[in-house]
Amino acid sequence: MNRSTHRTRTAAAILLVGSMALAGCSAAGAGAASDHESVLRWAVKLPAHWDPVVQGSGFDFNLTALAYASLTEIDENGDAVPGLAESWDYDETGTAVTFHLREGLVFQDGEPLNAEAVKSYIERAKTQENSALFGDLTSIDSVTADSELDVTVHLNQVDHQIPLLLGKRTAQITSPLAAQDPARLDQWPVGAGPFTVVEYVPESHITFEKNDDYWDAENIHIDRLELATAPAPSTLVASIETGVYDFAYGLDPSQYRAAVDGGLDVVQHPVLYAANISLNTNKAPFDDPAVVEAIRHAIDRDEFVEKATFGFGYTTTQPFPEGSIGYDPESADLWPYDPELAIEILADAGYGTGDLVVDLVVSADTAANEIVQSQLAAIGVTANITVAADWYTPFFAKDLAFATYSTTGRESPVQTLTAHFGPDGPLNLSSPTEPDGFAEAVQIARETPLDDPDYAANLQAATRAGLQSEALIFTHGPPMFIVKSPRVSDVQPIPGQISLTGVTIE
Secondary structure, eight states, X not given: OOHHHHHHHHHHHHHHHHHHHHTTOOOTTOSSOOTTXXXXXXXXXXXXXXXXXXXXXXXXXXXXXXXXXXXXXXXXXXXXXESSEEXXXXXXTSSEEEEEEOTTOBOTTSOBOOHHHHHHHHHHHHHOTTOSSGGGOTTEEEEEEOSSSEEEEEESSOXXXXXXXXXXXXXXXXXXXXXXXXXXXXXXXXXXXXXXXXXXXXXXXXXXXXXXXXXXXXXXXXXXXXXXXXXXXXXXXXXHHTTSOSEEEOOOGGXXXXXXXXXXXXXXOOOOOEEEEEEOTTSTTTTSHHHHHHXXXXXXXXXXXXXXXXXXXXXOSXXXXXXXXXXXXXXXXXXXXXXXXXXXXXXXXXXXXXXXXXXXXXXXXXXXXXXXXXXXXXXXXXXXXXXXXXXXXXXXXXXXXXXXXXXXOOXXXXXXXXXXXXXXXXXXXXXXXXXXTHHHHHHHHHXXXXXXXXXXXXXXXXXXXXXXXXXXXXXEEOOOEEEEOTTXXXXXXXXXXXXXXTOOBO
16 A cells, blocks of 8 residues: 555544544444554553643653654653754854754644644643643743744754653654544544544544555554553453453553562563652642641651552652752752651641641642551541542642642653643642742753753753652652563653553464
8 A cells, every 4th residue: 555545544543533532432443453563461550631732740741652653752761852953053042943854744633743743733722721831831931933843943042851751651643634623633643643533432442554655654563552540450460361362551460479480571661760758839739838747757658658558669759860960969858758857846836736727739638648648647637538530620720729749750850840840730639839049950950951061960960859848748759660472562761751652463
């Protein structure tokens, strides 16, 4: 089949099958795979949103990336490498960067992926009312399409993080034609990624087929990808052992031994994960610095590692794991565990045992949340846990006072910092409050070229400044296990990302 014929048939299939799926039907003929196909069955929690502009949730960008390609990518060292853009250049002032797109790129609906399409996407991510990305794009002033393949991002400040920023987390380029109907795009992705959706039943399963027009299609060896809602953690291992699934990301640490004993491959994937306790200092009682200080010293991070990760995780006081370029060694021992000091701080502020009762609103009932509850009880603070079905909406609206959260990190370390500590940061529950000196420190990090000898020191200084925030108390880094059938080859160890590039199935 020639490429032009393939594009025509793909576009028609998307329009037809998309209409059927959104009406609650599945695609005719999209059922069982043929014998010669290479099929990967992935057990996963399906995302609520398939439009990368609005999805904004932790690991889910790895799933939307199945359908979308990003402007840049990162390698195993976290360095920016080509994606849809094969190269880029900064101007002499550092306030504009031009990306040079690959030739012949097309979306899955047949539309050309050109400079205008990239411009349209970035503008939509900055301005759409429900965008989860606008706070990450504050350095971008405007975008121009200079030619069919050259698109320039104009900045309102010097920012050498842009090639990292416009990676999988932020710049999965959507079809401009499909984006004219954002609600539909959010339930039926149309991009230029390695796979094209052929069937989707929300809250049940989604099926992809290889996209031969993907820019790196020669390194995609999976013909068909079937994502289905993962079973309970206690039965996931058995489901992979029996061939119901081939692959899962996020094996519960409690099931590690069962998976290994069952002959499955279990790999601890490199991540930028960091769990935290989020406080809203605009709401009582966290508007009292004494309460925040006491809670800081009430946290025993070792208990999180022992009980929540079964010893596989690590303690942390910051959003970067040790060894990452943004990790600040000087902040390794912030606010050491000292419950007696915490009780003393509260007493000096006029709080006795039982005086403080707070609502801990969480997205799931987990061991980590129960640990928070018990550690606060030890200093006389009562935390009532509420599991909210729609947790993300009030969290990102800054309506909660007390919550827990985990971040999978971002390609750009500066973006990670501003997301947590900046006034518009989606993970800053205390917005628009930011720590004193943070804006200045993060600006210096932005202005430092990534290959500058001072880059690491400047970035770590920004981390140090951000950690003075009273809005976040980092606790531990959970392990992220890939569990798979031995038939499935290893996944590239790209920090925080799952890439199926190069993966084969026997």
